[in-house]
Amino acid sequence: MYGYTDFDRRFIRARAAQYRDQLERYLAGSLGEDEFKPLRLQNGWYVQRHAPMLRVAIPYGALGSAQLGALADIAEEFDRGYAHFTTRQNVQFNWIPLVRSADVMERLAAVDMHGIQTSGNCIRNITSDAFAGIAPDEIIDPRPFCEILRQWSTLHPEFAYLPRKFKIAIAGAQEDRVAAGWYDVGLQAVTDATGQLGFRVQVGGGMGRTPIIGAVIREFLPWTQLLLYVEAILRVYNAYGRRDNIWKARIKILVKAEGARFAEAVEREFADITQRDSGSAAHIITLQDFNRLAALFAPPQGVDLRADHAAPIEVNESDLQPAFQRWTQRNVHPHRFSGYRAITLSLKRIGQAPGDVTAAQMRAAADLADHYSQGELRVSHEQNLVLPWVRTADLQAVWRAARESGFGTPNIGLLTDMISCPGGDFCALANARSIPIAAAIAERYTDLDELFDIGEIDLNISGCINSCGHHHSGHIGILGVDKDGAEWYQITIGGSDGSDVGGAALPGKIIGPSFAAEEVPDVIEALVAVYLRQRSHGERFVEFARRIGVAPFKEAADAARRATAVAQELQA
Numbered sequence: 001m002y003g004y005t006d007f008d009r010r011f012i013r014a015r016a017a018q019y020r021d022q023l024e025r026y027l028a029g030s031l032g033e034d035e036f037k038p039l040r041l042q043n044g045w046y047v048q049r050h051a052p053m054l055r056v057a058i059p060y061g062a063l064g065s066a067q068l069g070a071l072a073d074i075a076e077e078f079d080r081g082y083a084h085f086t087t088r089q090n091v092q093f094n095w096i097p098l099v100r101s102a103d104v105m106e107r108l109a110a111v112d113m114h115g116i117q118t119s120g121n122c123i124r125n126i127t128s129d130a131f132a133g134i135a136p137d138e139i140i141d142p143r144p145f146c147e148i149l150r151q152w153s154t155l156h157p158e159f160a161y162l163p164r165k166f167k168i169a170i171a172g173a174q175e176d177r178v179a180a181g182w183y184d185v186g187l188q189a190v191t192d193a194t195g196q197l198g199f200r201v202q203v204g205g206g207m208g209r210t211p212i213i214g215a216v217i218r219e220f221l222p223w224t225q226l227l228l229y230v231e232a233i234l235r236v237y238n239a240y241g242r243r244d245n246i247w248k249a250r251i252k253i254l255v256k257a258e259g260a261r262f263a264e265a266v267e268r269e270f271a272d273i274t275q276r277d278s279g280s281a282a283h284i285i286t287l288q289d290f291n292r293l294a295a296l297f298a299p300p301q302g303v304d305l306r307a308d309h310a311a312p313i314e315v316n317e318s319d320l321q322p323a324f325q326r327w328t329q330r331n332v333h334p335h336r337f338s339g340y341r342a343i344t345l346s347l348k349r350i351g352q353a354p355g356d357v358t359a360a361q362m363r364a365a366a367d368l369a370d371h372y373s374q375g376e377l378r379v380s381h382e383q384n385l386v387l388p389w390v391r392t393a394d395l396q397a398v399w400r401a402a403r404e405s406g407f408g409t410p411n412i413g414l415l416t417d418m419i420s421c422p423g424g425d426f427c428a429l430a431n432a433r434s435i436p437i438a439a440a441i442a443e444r445y446t447d448l449d450e451l452f453d454i455g456e457i458d459l460n461i462s463g464c465i466n467s468c469g470h471h472h473s474g475h476i477g478i479l480g481v482d483k484d485g486a487e488w489y490q491i492t493i494g495g496s497d498g499s500d501v502g503g504a505a506l507p508g509k510i511i512g513p514s515f516a517a518e519e520v521p522d523v524i525e526a527l528v529a530v531y532l533r534q535r536s537h538g539e540r541f542v543e544f545a546r547r548i549g550v551a552p553f554k555e556a557a558d559a560a561r562r563a564t565a566v567a568q569e570l571q572a
Contacts, residue, residue, distance in 0.1 A: 001062040001376050002147055002296050004112040011154075015116060016109040019043050020102035027099065042122060042160075044115020045101055049428040052101065054093045055118040056108060058379050060128035060146040060170075061089040065366040065375040070111040072362035078104055083362070085347065085355045087419055087470050088167070089127045089379045090118055094426050116154060121162045123153040123234075127169045129177045130380040133297055134336045134388050139189040140197055142172030144293040145226060148285060152227055159234050163241035164249035166234070170199075179381060179497035181205050181213045181505030182473060184251050185233060190220060197223050203233055203262070204255025207467030211507035212252045217263040223290075225274070227283040232270035236262065300374035303389055305337060326410040326448065327399050339392050343373075345385040345407035346417065350442055352406075353435045354420040354461075355383035364405035372398050381497075383419055384412065415457045415528070416442050419470055423463030423480060424487070430463030432480025432487035432517070437461055440521045454528060457541045458497070472507040473497040475542040476527060481514050488514035491523060493553050494545040511554040519564045526560035527553050 004012075022039050025031040044055040056071070071091060075083050078100055084092045096104055108114055118125055126146045133141045149168060153159065159166070169178040172189045180186025186202040198220045205214030221229050233251075240258075242248045255262050273283070299305065333342040345365055348354050357365070365385055369377045372394050373387035380386055385407070390398055402408040411417045418441070421427065423434030438461055445451055460474030471477035477492035492508030515523055528541075530552050535544050545553070 001064065001300075002059075002143065002293075009109075009112065012112070012114045012116070013106075013109045015043070015114065016102070016105040019105050023098070023102045038120060040101075042117055042120040043105065044118040045098070046119060047098075047428070048094065048426055049424070049430075050426065051095045052098045053426065054096055054101065054104060054115055055086075056091045056093075056113055056115050057118050057125040058089045058091060058113075059150050060126060060132065060143050061130050061379040062143070063377045063379060063385075064111075065369040065377065067111045067113055068362050068366040068369070068377060070107060070113070072359040072366070074104055074107055075359040075362065082356055082358045084353070084422060085357065085379050085383050085385070086421075087381055087383060087468070088125060089130075089381070090125055091379070092422075094422065119165075121164055121166075122160050123149075123156065123162075123166045123168065126150050126153070127167070127178060127183075127381070129171055129173060130378040130386045131177065131333065131342055131388070132172060132378075133299075134340070134342055135173045135175075135177075136334050136336050137174040138172050138336060139174065139191065140172045140223075141294065141297055142170040142187075142189065143297045144290055145172075145187075145223070145285075146170050147293055147296075148227065148289070149230065152283075159238065162234070162238055163243045164246070164251075166237075166251065168230070176498040176505075177381065179470070179473060179499070179505065181498045182207060182470070183214060185230060186214050187226070192220050199223065199226060201229065201233075203266075204252040205505075206250050206252040207470065207472045207507075208250070209247065209465045210252065210256075211467075211472040212256060213505050213507070214252075215255055215263070217266060224285045225270075226285060228273050229266075229270055231283065232266050232273055235269050236265045240265075299337065300376065300389060302374050303337065304339065304391075323410075324396065324399055326452070327402075327408060328395065330410040330412045330414065331402075331408075332395065341390050341392055341395065343387040343390045343395075343398055343402070344380065344412045345387065345402055346409040346411055347384050347407070348411060348417050348442070349406055349409050350439075350446065353422070354418045354438050357385075361405055361407070364401075365407065368398065368401055368405070368407075371401075382412075382417060384417075410448065411451060413456045413458075414451045415454055415459055416445050416451060418442070418459045418461060419474070420461040421463050421468035423461070423469075427463060427468075429466055430480060431465075431482040432463050432489060434461045434463040434469060434478075434480065437478060437480075437489065437517065437520055441524055444521050444525060454532065455540055456500075457528075458495075458500075459524070460495075470497065471495075473505065474508060475545065476524065477508045478520065483514065487517055489517065489520050490514045491520075491527075491557060493527070493550060494542060496542060500540070500542055509550050511550050511557055515557070515561060518568075519561050522560040522564050523557045526556040530556045 026036040046053040079093045168185045169183040170187045171178045182205045188200040201218040202214030374389040378386040424430035458475045461478040462469035462471040463480040473495045479490040495508030498505035
């Protein structure tokens, strides 16, 4: 994984010192709230419903064991003993007092971490594939390009105050595991007819109150021109994006309104940049530039590239064989290098909110990484942790340790592997709580036989229209809404993040009026029952939903609502 240079370290430590000065002046009253707010936001500090919330960047999802250990220390010493991994490869703390925030920034800087540009109207944390560098279907390792964009965009003076926040994702494999279509800019590695490497460029994707899939404005962009083209996109957005209305300020609104004219404006700006010698020389990515960074993402020195691809996967105790096989089926993933596998440590279990992880679990995961994964972990889009360098011969030992630490649930990709935002329990923007809904659904599906029979379902939950839980892209999506001060939930069917059904990212379709909190688990059960009764052999839920449409699900949801009402009357 990438190791910070001396310059990187000096930079983030200077930034931490700068923030301490700003905080002290704010607490002393010499810096006003309006002046301090943008400064704390661009260092990752929000003020939420109950306390400040810190968002820490994990660039392209790569995390070292020492860094995870430091996050565990921060959770114990400054927070309430836990943290929350998000869908965008960040980690959040919900209870750190603002007066101690500068201390936390210095702790983070000591292990090459920070919260720079995890908030504010700027280019946010660059995200990528949790399996980057190890995926068998990889065209190119996207992490060097992510790092180039990270270095270029950090405190970029021209793009520090954009009309709204700006998010970029880069996918380097054939399968889109980054949800590229849902980003302000999504970059998908491709090759042309001659085998040359480039990127397909999508612009204007986003969720929120207007879910839109990004428009493809370049089918093939030579990789050397990546920075130039992203700069052209941002310049057009910076010049013409709405600043008078926060709800219409995202680039997706500009792209939707302008259509082909937006792409034409980007091409004109791109041509202007490339024709200026100084700009071209500064931002063309050379092979030397790429190779220099790519060397920093080479396999760790401890990886045996001569390992036997046919190394056996065995378990000694016959009574544990079925459990181990289930785990290998769901949580163990193919690897680019012979003799290795990637392992997902599930952060989804009964009694724990999706994406939450305790300090003890963080230390346990760090220990697993040190012993079995060259000290490296990844944070996934689905709010889980990944061990990228596990030898096939160590799978049984990792499985046992994962079970002991609460990471061994064999549910990756199944119904209980839910994505969820913290919702109304923490977020000041939320209309409804997400965590109790996730818990109630998880408690309905504790039978692993049933989960495996149902098969793959992405169930995503957001507490408000801002869509931090990515409900629009869920095969089943749940959105918290406010009705006369009460918490209600809207259900959608058939959404996709782009990693299934031929890579077609799509927003789900609403199945009808919203449901009360106590109705939601019954409704989800009814929707799944429709699928189980009518599916074709081998047909996945999302394929089934696209085939039959919304009407059968709406009918089943309405019947579940009526049944819940009758049950409540009988209890009364």
